[in-house]
Amino acid sequence: xxxxxxxxxxxxxxxxxxxxxxxxxxxxxxxxxxxxxxxxxxxxxxxxxxxxxxxxxxxxxxxxxxxxxxxxxxxxxxxxxxxxxxxxxxxxxxxxxxxxxxxxxxxxxxxxxxxxxxxxxxxxxxxxxxxxxxxxxxxxxxxxxxxxxxxxxxxxxxxxxxxxxxxxxxxxxxxxxxxxxxxxxxxxxxxxxxxxxxxxxxxxxxxxxxxxxxxxxxxxxxxxxxxxxxxxxxxxxxxxxxxxxxxxxxxxxxxxxxxxxxxxxxxxxxxxxxxxxxxxxxxxxxxxxxxxxxxxxxxxxxxxxxxxxxxxxxxxxxxxxxxxxxxxxxxxxxxxxxxxxxxxxxxxxxxxxxxxxxxxxxxxxxxxxxxxxxxxxxxxxxxxxxxxxxxxxxxxxxxxxxxxxxxxxxxx
Amino acid sequence: xxxxxxxxxxxxxxxxxxxxxxxxxxxxxxxxxxxxxxxxxxxxxxxxxxxxxxxxxxxxxxxxxxxxxxxxxxxxxxxxxxxxxxxxxxxxxxxxxxxxxxxxxxxxxxxxxxxxxxxxxxxxxxxxxxxxxxxxxxxxxxxxxxxxxxxxxxxxxxxxxxxxxxxxxxxxxxxxxxxxxxxxxxxxxxxxxxxxxxxxxxxxxxxxxxxxxxxxxxxxxxxxxxxxxxxxxxxxxxxxxxxxxxxxxxxxxxxxxxxxxxxxxxxxxxxxxxxxxxxxxxxxxxxxxxxxxxxxxxxxxxxxxxxxxxxxxxxxxxxxxxxxxxxxxxxxxxxxxxxxxxxxxxxxxxxxxxxxxxxxxxxxxxxxxxxxxxxxxxxxxxxxxxxxxxxxxxxxxxxxxxxxxxxxxxxx
Numbered sequence: 001x002x003x004x005x006x007x008x009x010x011x012x013x014x015x016x017x018x019x020x021x022x023x024x025x026x027x028x029x030x031x032x033x034x035x036x037x038x039x040x041x042x043x044x045x046x047x048x049x050x051x052x053x054x055x056x057x058x059x060x061x062x063x064x065x066x067x068x069x070x071x072x073x074x075x076x077x078x079x080x081x082x083x084x085x086x087x088x089x090x091x092x093x094x095x096x097x098x099x100x101x102x103x104x105x106x107x108x109x110x111x112x113x114x115x116x117x118x119x120x121x122x123x124x125x126x127x128x129x130x131x132x133x134x135x136x137x138x139x140x141x142x143x144x145x146x147x148x149x150x151x152x153x154x155x156x157x158x159x160x161x162x163x164x165x166x167x168x169x170x171x172x173x174x175x176x177x178x179x180x181x182x183x184x185x186x187x188x189x190x191x192x193x194x195x196x197x198x199x200x201x202x203x204x205x206x207x208x209x210x211x212x213x214x215x216x217x218x219x220x221x222x223x224x225x226x227x228x229x230x231x232x233x234x235x236x237x238x239x240x241x242x243x244x245x246x247x248x249x250x251x252x253x254x255x256x257x258x259x260x261x262x263x264x265x266x267x268x269x270x271x272x273x274x275x276x277x278x279x280x281x282x283x284x285x286x287x288x289x290x291x292x293x294x295x296x297x298x299x300x301x302x303x304x305x306x307x308x309x310x311x312x313x314x315x316x317x318x319x320x321x322x323x324x325x326x327x328x329x330x331x332x333x334x335x336x337x338x339x340x341x342x343x344x345x346x347x348x349x350x351x352x353x354x355x356x357x358x359x360x361x362x363x364x365x366x367x368x369x370x371x372x373x374x375x376x377x378x379x380x381x382x383x384x385x386x387x388x389x390x391x392x393x394x395x396x397x398x399x400x401x402x403x404x405x406x407x408x409x410x411x412x
Numbered sequence: 413x414x415x416x417x418x419x420x421x422x423x424x425x426x427x428x429x430x431x432x433x434x435x436x437x438x439x440x441x442x443x444x445x446x447x448x449x450x451x452x453x454x455x456x457x458x459x460x461x462x463x464x465x466x467x468x469x470x471x472x473x474x475x476x477x478x479x480x481x482x483x484x485x486x487x488x489x490x491x492x493x494x495x496x497x498x499x500x501x502x503x504x505x506x507x508x509x510x511x512x513x514x515x516x517x518x519x520x521x522x523x524x525x526x527x528x529x530x531x532x533x534x535x536x537x538x539x540x541x542x543x544x545x546x547x548x549x550x551x552x553x554x555x556x557x558x559x560x561x562x563x564x565x566x567x568x569x570x571x572x573x574x575x576x577x578x579x580x581x582x583x584x585x586x587x588x589x590x591x592x593x594x595x596x597x598x599x600x601x602x603x604x605x606x607x608x609x610x611x612x613x614x615x616x617x618x619x620x621x622x623x624x625x626x627x628x629x630x631x632x633x634x635x636x637x638x639x640x641x642x643x644x645x646x647x648x649x650x651x652x653x654x655x656x657x658x659x660x661x662x663x664x665x666x667x668x669x670x671x672x673x674x675x676x677x678x679x680x681x682x683x684x685x686x687x688x689x690x691x692x693x694x695x696x697x698x699x700x701x702x703x704x705x706x707x708x709x710x711x712x713x714x715x716x717x718x719x720x721x722x723x724x725x726x727x728x729x730x731x732x733x734x735x736x737x738x739x740x741x742x743x744x745x746x747x748x749x750x751x752x753x754x755x756x757x758x759x760x761x762x763x764x765x766x767x768x769x770x771x772x773x774x775x776x777x778x779x780x781x782x783x784x785x786x787x788x789x790x791x792x793x794x795x796x797x798x799x800x801x802x803x804x805x806x807x808x809x810x811x812x813x814x815x816x817x818x819x820x821x822x823x824x
Contacts, residue, residue, distance in 0.1 A: 058739025058747050090732055090747065092764060125732030126765060230718040235736050306642040306718075307819055314820030320502055320537030324647050327470025335470050335502065352504060353538060400820075401813035407719055408726030408812075 004169065007255050008262055011168040011179070015148040018179040018204035020044035020244055022145040025152030028137035030085030030123075030130050036156035038134065039082040040141050041200060042110065047244035048075045048209050049118070050216040052224075054237035060089035061096045063236060066118045075209050078116040080240060081106050081141075082157050082198060084185070086129040088121040089235035098129045105135055109142040120198050120238050122159055122185060154183035157198055160406065161187050163274050163373050167266040169259055173252050178205050182263040186229070186271030199224060199239045199267050205256045206245035215257050216241040223264035226296055226394040228304040229275030230403070269375050272303075272395040277402030279369040281378045282312055287391040288384040294331045295385075295392030301329035302381065303396030312379055313398035315369070317361040319347045326383060337386040343379070350386075369398075416581065419667050420674055423580040423591070427560040430591040430616035432456035432656055434557040437564030440549035442497030442535075442542050448568035450546065451494040452553050453612060454522065459656035460487045460621050461530070462628040464636075466649035472501035473508045475648060478530045487621050490528040492652060493518050493553075494569050494610060496597070498541040500533040501647035510543045517547055521554040532610050532650050534571055534597060566595035569610055572818065573599050575686050575785050579678040581671055585664050590617045594675040598641070598683030611636060611651045611679050617668045618657035627669050628653040635676035638708055638806040640716040641687030642815070681787050684715075684807040689815030691781040693790045694724055694808040700796040706743045707797075707804030713741035714793065715808030724791055725810035727781070729773040731759045734793060749798040755791070762798075781810075 002010045017023065022042040030037040043049070051070050053063045069077060081102060088095045103117035110117075121129065144152075154166045165184040170177055184199035207215065216239075224239055241260070248256065273281040284302045289295035302308055305325035311318035319340055326333075340348035343364040345356050368377040379398075414422045429435065434454040442449040455461070463482050465475045481489060493514060500507045515529035522529075533541065556564075566578045577596040582589055596611035619627065628651075636651055653672070660668065685693040696714045701707035714720055717737035723730035731752055738745075752760035755776040757768050780789040791810075 056736065056739040057741075057743070057745060058735050090735060090763070090765075092748075125736060235732075235739065306815075310816050310819035313816065316820070320647075323470050323502060324468065324537060327468040327647065329469075331469070333469060336504075351502075353502075399816060401816045403718075404722050404725065404811060404813045404816060407722035408728070 004262055005258070007171045008169045008259050009171070011170050016168060016170060016179060017147050017150045017181045018202045018244070020204065021202045022147055023149040023153040024141050024144040024146070025149060025154070025156035026137060026141050026144060029133040030083055036152060037084045038137060038141055039153040039156035040106070040145060041080045041153060041202070042145055043078055043202070043242045044244045045078070047078065047242050048207070048212050049077050049240055049242050050075060050213045051238065051240045052216065052220050054234060056235055058090070058235050060087055060121060060236045061091070062088050062099050062119050062121050063238060065096070065099050066120065066238065069115050069118060073115060077118060078112050079106060079110060079118070080200065081117060081119045083121050083129065083134060084157050084159050085123040086121060086127050087123045087125045087236050088129045090126045091128050094128050098131045101131060102134055105138050106142070109138060118240065120236070122157065122198055122236055125235060150181060150183070157183070157185045159185060159187055160276060161185050161274055163270065165267055165270040165274070167263045169262055171255065171259065173248065173255065178248070178256070179203070180259045180263050182267050184267040184271055186274060187276050197224065197237055197271055201241040201260065201263055203241070203243040203260065204245040205243055206247040207243050207253070207256065208247065211253065212241070212243055215260055218257065219260040219264040222261060223268040226300065226392070227268045227272045228300060228394070228396045229272060229278070269395050272397050273375045273377070274373060275397040276406045277400040278397030279313065279371070279400060280398055281375060282381070282396040282398065283378045283393060284381045284383070285391065285393045286383050286385065288386040288388055289331070289390045289392065290388035292390045292392050295390050296394060298326050298329045298331050298383065298385070299392055299394035301325050303394045306399055309396065309399035312365060313400050315362045315365040317342050317347065317358055317365070322381060333385040333387050339384040339386065341382040416674055417670070419583045420581045420671050421583070423582050428580060428582060428591060429559050429562045429593045430614045430656070432616065433614045434559055435561040435565040436553050436556040436558065437561060437566070437568035438549060438553050438556060441545040442495055448564060449496045450549060450553055451565040451568035452518070452557060453492045453565060453614070454557055455490055455614070455654045456656045457490070459490065459654050460619070460624050461489050461652055461654050462487060462625045463650065463652045464628065464632050466646060468647055470502070470647050472499055472533060472648045473503070474500050474511050474531050474533050475650060477508070477511050478532065478650065481527050481530060485527060489530060490524050491518060491522060491530070492612065493529060493531045495533050495541065495546060496569050496571050497535040498533060498539050499535045499537050499648050500541045502538040503540050506540050510541045513543060514546055517550050518554070521550060530652065532648070534569065534610055534648055537647060562593060562595070569595070569597045571597060571599055572688060573597050573686055575682065577679055577682040577686070579675045581674055583667065583671065585660065585667065590660070590668070591615070592671045592675050594679050596679040596683055598686060599688050609636065609649055609683055613653040613672065613675055615653070615655040615668070615672065616657040617655055618659040619655050619665070619668060620659065623665065624653070624655050627672055630669065631672045631676040634673060635680040638712065638804070639680045639684045640712060640806065640808045641684060641690070681807050684809050685787045685789070686785060687809035688818045689812040690809030691725065691783070691812060692810055693787060694793070694810065695790045695805060696793045696795070697803065697805045698795050698797065699803040700798040700800055701743070701802045701804065702800035704802045704804050707802050708806060710738050710741045710743050710795065710797070711804055711806035713737050715806045718811055721808065721811035724777060725812050727774045727777040729754050729759065729770055729777065738795060745797040745799050751796040751798065753794040
């Protein structure tokens with residue numbers, strides 16, 4: 001357990017999940033690798049689900065049906081079935097049928113209504129789901145539901161991810177332990193808004209629907225919508241936040257919001273850090289913007305620039321590319337006002353080049369590329385536009401030959 | 413000479429340049445390689461210049477001054493000095509001084525006013541121009557001005573380009589020969605609107621200012637603003653179209669527009685084909701869109717998708733990525749209406765997967781990657797959205813490990 005702020009601490013293991021939630025994750029033979037590929041989350045009765053989905057016009061049918069079911073039930077559903085291996089996108093009517101068959105069967109096994117089950121998919125686009133294998137394994141999946149099977153569920157949703165992405169935190173409010181646990185998958189096709197990412201958050205603070213929707217929306221803007229691996233938005237991107245439990249007093253809402261932000265930002269950073277072929281996490285903080293939207297937009301453009309990403313890959317403090325990317329964001333600023341730092345070294349002061357030690361800055365970048373896939377390996381860039389009081393952060397990663405290899409040599 | 417349409421023919425050599433224009437291109441020692449790096453175009457008296465410049469907020473001062481001089485003179489300027497090696501961007505007051513010194517000296521040598529000289533730069537951002545070397549070589553540059561030095565000028569503006577980019581065409585209208593000649597440089601950082609590209613077009617059709625501005629704007633939209641190498645817009649992107657000569661009757665304007673379109677599209681395709689690390693030209697035609705803007709937007713998103721570009725590089729007919737990229741364009745369409753072709757093979761019909769021979773399609777893509785850097789090596793993708801009557805085309809290239817290598821191992 002390690003302290004994050006005056007309220008929240010990370011929980012080191014994945015057994016202390018929020019009260020009443022059950023998880024399961026097994027191998028159903030959907031992936032050729034025989035790794036885990038089917039997960040289930042069952043929430044306590046009365047839980048509130050809030051979902052945010054891909055903004056692409058081309059969406060997997062599962063996304064459309066999830067959104068529809070959530071809307072019709074005003075967020076009061078119960079379970080999420082998640083499969084990896086096939087994305088069930090661009091699969092026409094067959095995709096819809098498979099969704100209905102799978103969620104119908106889960107409902108039957110759990111003794112709930114089909115409309116109370118959501119289903120999220122990730123994997124290859126355009127290939128029908130291996131529905132027979134999936135259906136055959138649903139009884140095992142259900143019988144394996146446990147409060148401490150969180151990690152199995154988190155493993156089962158991964159595709160080309162190299163690392164498990166889980167974040168568990170807790171706090172004590174008026175003698176009551178509050179827990180938030182999130183898990184995610186990412187890898188390629190990661191770009192705001194949302195990404196080829198699935199992420200799920202469970203929380204036992206007991207927040208009513210309207211407030212919960214608002215909290216989730218705030219957290220997503222500053223986390224999953226502020227990361228980029230390759231500028232691609234997927235057909236299946238989904239984030240679902242669930243909360244349950246006795247209603248907490250609203251004066252503690254800011255603490256809960258902080259907790260949700262922490263979990264979402266940590267998952268988002270883990271996704272960017274584990275971008276396909278990535279060797280480091282790139283964090284761009286923009287200060288002195290006219291508003292938060294402008295700040296995040298400039299930060300996103302820098303994180304998403306192929307030329308910045310390749311420069312970082314080459315450990316080259318190529319400030320011209322950073323400034324050039326900022327200039328393409330559409331946000332108005334004056335170059336003669338701009339301060340730029342890479343790590344602790346100031347490169348530009350009011351738009352003018354400082355005498356900086358480029359070898360030292362190169363070594364700073366290189367030191368973050370240690371091959372350990374730690375989210376702590378952050379190359380930090382800070383820009384102050386000096387044209388306002390707002391700030392915002394975005395995250396990305398370097399662009400390597402490995403990214404090209406992964407995406408040109410395999411169908412994903 | 414080879415026929416393009418009923419009016420225009422390509423001129424095979426670079427000696428038949430438009431009437432009255434003079435060109436020069438020499439080495440002034442600005443590039444470490446000692447290759448040609450300084451060019452000059454002198455237009456006949458009374459010529460009309462129309463310029464379009466980068467839309468980035470961070471612009472080289474040369475771009476600002478060019479735009480200002482063009483505006484003040486209502487397009488009636490005379491000469492363009494172009495250097496490669498240093499972009500003269502993010503160089504503060506020094507950059508402005510260097511522009512003024514260089515154009516002042518050219519004006520003196522040519523006996524015209526400083527305000528009648530424009531200057532375009534390309535090369536490394538943030539490094540001051542080697543002004544002493546440049547100034548020392550201006551007399552040679554001016555004394556070398558000839559109507560048949562077009563190719564030297566075209567060579568002198570290249571940076572990491574692998575191929576020369578020139579297009580010369582001619583037609584006969586009422587017994588009068590009309591010629592259009594364009595040259596360009598591209599390579600990385602190529603994205604609409606404009607690119608790290610410089611392009612110059614000369615024409616002797618004699619069109620008045622207002623009409624000429626309109627013609628240039630129309631041509632740019634369908635050419636330089638419809639290409640992408642890496643989604644990056646540069647600090648220096650500039651296109652300048654010059655026309656001169658006896659005024660042609662306006663009933664021939666459509667023929668002239670066609671000619672300008674041909675030259676601009678050919679230069680643009682050459683830029684995309686010669687994108688850093690590229691092995692083929694990618695051409696995406698979108699049909700059945702509600703309007704031309706939508707069609708070009710969808711085509712651009714496909715050309716600009718890292719996942720489509722890596723798939724093409726891997727000769728993988730990954731239609732899921734193509735459709736997914738189209739879905740991210742923000743243009744409304746229904747997947748169930750979409751037809752998709754790669755080359756001559758239909759992959760989707762009304763959103764449904766056809767039985768197609770994926771090995772044949774892979775071979776089609778592979779056949780375009782012959783290492784000859786020909787603009788004829790085109791991988792063609794066609795999408796019909798079947799939701800309107802409009803169409804549009806965009807061009808790009810594949811994304812290779814070589815792109816990453818070029819941009820991570822060298823400061824450019």
